[in-house]
Amino acid sequence: MALHRLGILWVDEKDEMDNARQHYVQRYVYRALRSDEDVMAGLRARDPAANRTIAQALQEGALANQFLHTTVSPEVALYYAEAVSKNSKQQVVEIDLEYFDGEVIDVSDPHGCKCHDISPGSKASNFAVKHGVVMLKGYIQPSRLGKVLSTAALRLDATAQRSLEGFLSALPERVRSKVKTYWRTDPARTRCRKPSEQEPSEQVCRDDAAQRLVLKRASEKLLQEIMELEARRALIDAQLQQIQEREDREARLKEEARVLKLEEERRERERQEEIKKRKQEKERAKKKHQAEDTRGPRVWAALSSNQKHLSETFDREALHVALGNDSYITLWDFAKGHAWCNIPKSLENKLNGRGYHQSHATMVALSPDSEAYYVKFSDGTAQWSGPGSFMEAVADYGILSVVAFGESGSWFAAWPDGSWQTHGLPRSLSNMLDSNRHRSIALLSISGTGYLQDVDEAAWFIHWGDNQHPAWKLTNAPSALSEKVNDVQEQWGTVRSIEFGSYGEWVLRWTPWT
Numbered sequence: 001m002a003l004h005r006l007g008i009l010w011v012d013e014k015d016e017m018d019n020a021r022q023h024y025v026q027r028y029v030y031r032a033l034r035s036d037e038d039v040m041a042g043l044r045a046r047d048p049a050a051n052r053t054i055a056q057a058l059q060e061g062a063l064a065n066q067f068l069h070t071t072v073s074p075e076v077a078l079y080y081a082e083a084v085s086k087n088s089k090q091q092v093v094e095i096d097l098e099y100f101d102g103e104v105i106d107v108s109d110p111h112g113c114k115c116h117d118i119s120p121g122s123k124a125s126n127f128a129v130k131h132g133v134v135m136l137k138g139y140i141q142p143s144r145l146g147k148v149l150s151t152a153a154l155r156l157d158a159t160a161q162r163s164l165e166g167f168l169s170a171l172p173e174r175v176r177s178k179v180k181t182y183w184r185t186d187p188a189r190t191r192c193r194k195p196s197e198q199e200p201s202e203q204v205c206r207d208d209a210a211q212r213l214v215l216k217r218a219s220e221k222l223l224q225e226i227m228e229l230e231a232r233r234a235l236i237d238a239q240l241q242q243i244q245e246r247e248d249r250e251a252r253l254k255e256e257a258r259v260l261k262l263e264e265e266r267r268e269r270e271r272q273e274e275i276k277k278r279k280q281e282k283e284r285a286k287k288k289h290q291a292e293d294t295r296g297p298r299v300w301a302a303l304s305s306n307q308k309h310l311s312e313t314f315d316r317e318a319l320h321v322a323l324g325n326d327s328y329i330t331l332w333d334f335a336k337g338h339a340w341c342n343i344p345k346s347l348e349n350k351l352n353g354r355g356y357h358q359s360h361a362t363m364v365a366l367s368p369d370s371e372a373y374y375v376k377f378s379d380g381t382a383q384w385s386g387p388g389s390f391m392e393a394v395a396d397y398g399i400l401s402v403v404a405f406g407e408s409g410s411w412f413a414a415w416p417d418g419s420w421q422t423h424g425l426p427r428s429l430s431n432m433l434d435s436n437r438h439r440s441i442a443l444l445s446i447s448g449t450g451y452l453q454d455v456d457e458a459a460w461f462i463h464w465g466d467n468q469h470p471a472w473k474l475t476n477a478p479s480a481l482s483e484k485v486n487d488v489q490e491q492w493g494t495v496r497s498i499e500f501g502s503y504g505e506w507v508l509r510w511t512p513w514t
Contacts, residue, residue, distance in 0.1 A: 025106035027098055028146070028184060029070040029134045032080035033089040039148060040218045042211060043068055043095070043140040048204045054105060054116050054135065058124035068140070070095055072108045072132040074149075074179045079167045081151045094146030094183045095136075102138020102207075130164065139207035142214060149182055300484045300508040303328070303501075310341070310507070321509070323501025324366025324373070325448070331361055344371040350383050351375075367405035368448030368502045374403040386411060389423045397421075406446035408455055414441050426456045428475050433462075440465035447476075447500030459506075461498035474498060481506050 037043060046064035057065045071077050077092045097104055106112040107128035110120060118125045127133070154175050303310055303323075310321070310328045320331040327342035338351065338361055351361065359379035366373050372386035374394075382399050384391070387409040394400065394413065402414040410424030412433075418440055422430065429446070442465035449458050459476040472495060474485065481498070485508065488495055493512035500506050 025097065025104060025108070025112075025134055026072055027096060029072055029095050029097060029136075030074045030077035030092055030183075031068070031070045031095060032077045032084075033091045033093055033148075035087045035089045037089065039093055039142060039145045040222075042142045042214050043093075043145065044207065044211060045137070048139075048207060049201070054107065055118050055122070055124040057135065058107070058118070058128050058133065061127075067105070067135040067137055070134045070136060072134060074183065075168055075171065075176070076131050076164065078149075078151060078154075078156075078171075078175075078179060079164055082156050083162065083167050090151045092149045092151060094148075095140060096144050096146055097134075097136075100136070100138070100140060100144055102136055102140070105135040105137065108132040108134055138203065139211050141210070142218075147183060149179070154178065300488075300510070302478070302480060302504060302506050304505055320363060321497075321499050321507050322364045322366045323368070323499050323505050323507060325369055325371075325502055327366060328501070329364050329366065331364060333360075344373050344385065346371070346385060347373045347375060347383075363403070365403035365405055366501070367407075368446070368500065368505075369407045370405070370409070372405050372411075374400065374405075376400070387423070393421050402441050402444055404444040404446050406455065406458055406460075407448050410446065410455060412444050412446070414444075424455065426458050426460060426476075428456065429460045429462070432473060432475075436464075439468060443497050445498060445500045447506065448502035450503040453503075459500060461500065463497060478504060478506065481508060484508055 031043065033039075045066050045068045048066055050064065050066040052060070052063075052065040052067075054067070057067045057069075061069065071080075074092065081088050081090055081092050105116060107116055107118060107125075109129060110125070113120065113125045113128055118128065156171075156175065301310065304326045310330060318330050318332055322329050324343060327340070327344075329338060329340035329343050329347075331338045340348065340351070343366065347364075354360070354377075359377040359381070361375050362378050363376040364373065365375075367386070370386075372390070374382065374384040374386070376382040376399065380399060382394075384394055386405065389409075390411045390413065397415055397419075399416075400413050401416045402412070402420070404412040406412075406425060408424060410422075410426075412420065412422050412425060412429075414420035420433070420441065422433065425433075426446070441462060443461070443463040445461045447459040449455065457476060459474075459478065459481075461472065461474050461477075463472040464470075474482075477485070477498075485495060485498075488508070488510045493510050496509045496511050498506060498508050
């Protein structure tokens with residue numbers, strides 16, 4: 001064996017040749033992870049026990065062998081993560097070779113290929129140099145693995161770029177900048193280690209033991225994380241349950257509110273229907289009442305023998321009834337005319353003398369103790385006879401709207417404009433009229449008096465023409481009349497009018513309640 005002197009050292013010729021074959025590789029290399037690889041478990045070749053040559057491993061990259069392929073170029077690793085394998089995890093990991101105790105085979109340049117007896121220009125050499133390949137043999141501990149780049153976040157469309165050159169030329173500048181700044185940069189380089197002198201099976205066993213320990217620790221760590229995650233999940237599920245319960249409660253309240261609203265709407269519809277029904281019933285009752293009014297009020301009466309005929313001929317369609325001195329007259333409409341008994345002769349002649357084509361009587365007033373009367377016809381004309389003061393008042397002021405005669409020449413006369421005059425009325429009636437001058441009068445009737453009674457003791461009835469309360473006033477009424485008035489108001493209906501004649505004669509007209 002030849003020895004050469006280098007400085008003060010003598011170097012074996014074989015060692016000198018080995019030193020010449022050694023060279024250095026950059027500290028950090030990169031690998032596109034497969035779907036079945038996880039940095040937590042470390043990295044290892046697919047078939048650590050295989051015995052392929054370096055050239056064969058480069059030429060048969062798709063076949064499992066004892067080498068783990070990496071590259072000195074992160075862009076090339078990005079190409080393999082995005083454009084080559086369907087089994088790609090779309091992740092690129094950085095590998096630190098500084099303390100990797102396995103075999104490092106750098107064939108990323110022609111010098112590296114020459115050092116490992118790969119013929120220049122061969123398929124293996126061209127592939128290795130083009131892709132900057134660094135082959136690793138042995139188990140890579142998780143501590144040697146650096147940051148992982150998720151290529152999916154880069155949103156690259158590499159489906160049309162099947163070649164490395166096409167992929168790199170189409171790579172956006174933003175991605176190049178991202179890749180360049182993502183991992184560590186260290187100008188220091190580490191030495192490529194020579195193949196181990198130990199048997200391959202021993203190396204595989206040693207790596208298996210190391211990986212088993214890592215996997216066991218990773219499994220325990222994952223189990224702990226799973227337990228922690230389960231605890232967190234239980235907490236989150238509990239919070240979700242609370243949210244769900246609140247949502248269910250809110251939904252239940254909303255449903256109850258919806259049902260309540262529907263129920264309220266139903267009740268409101270029923271209420272409106274009931275209101276409508278009552279309104280319709282009220283309208284029917286009103287029409288019935290109007291029909292009753294058209295027919296006229298019902299009647300109670302105390303009459304003399306000559307007036308008894310009034311009870312026999314009276315019907316509810318009568319428009320007007322007047323009592324006099326043992327006399328009466330009933331007025332209906334134009335078609336039915338009128339009926340009377342024992343009225344003053346001059347009034348009878350006037351009524352009999354009117355032809356069918358002439359206007360008919362619409363209002364009559366008789367005196368309880370004389371031949372005085374007042375009659376008004378539908379054409380607005382009137383005829384009358386009475387005390388001188390009454391005759392003068394009517395002659396001066398025209399047609400009357402309300403007339404009443406009392407005993408001893410007393411009378412009341414009212415005109416359509418609301419003005420009125422009186423003479424000799426009972427004191428209580430005069431006081432009532434004087435204290436209610438603001439009210440209009442629709443009807444007034446004064447009775448005759450009995451033996452030893454004076455005018456002030458006469459019964460009288462007044463019905464006001466407004467809608468104020470009370471609607472009417474009755475004074476000095478006979479007991480029989482008072483009883484009937486009370487019965488009507490308590491049991492049957494509403495008092496419409498009371499007509500007086502001579503003492504003890506009266507007609508009470510009333511309308512039943514609807």
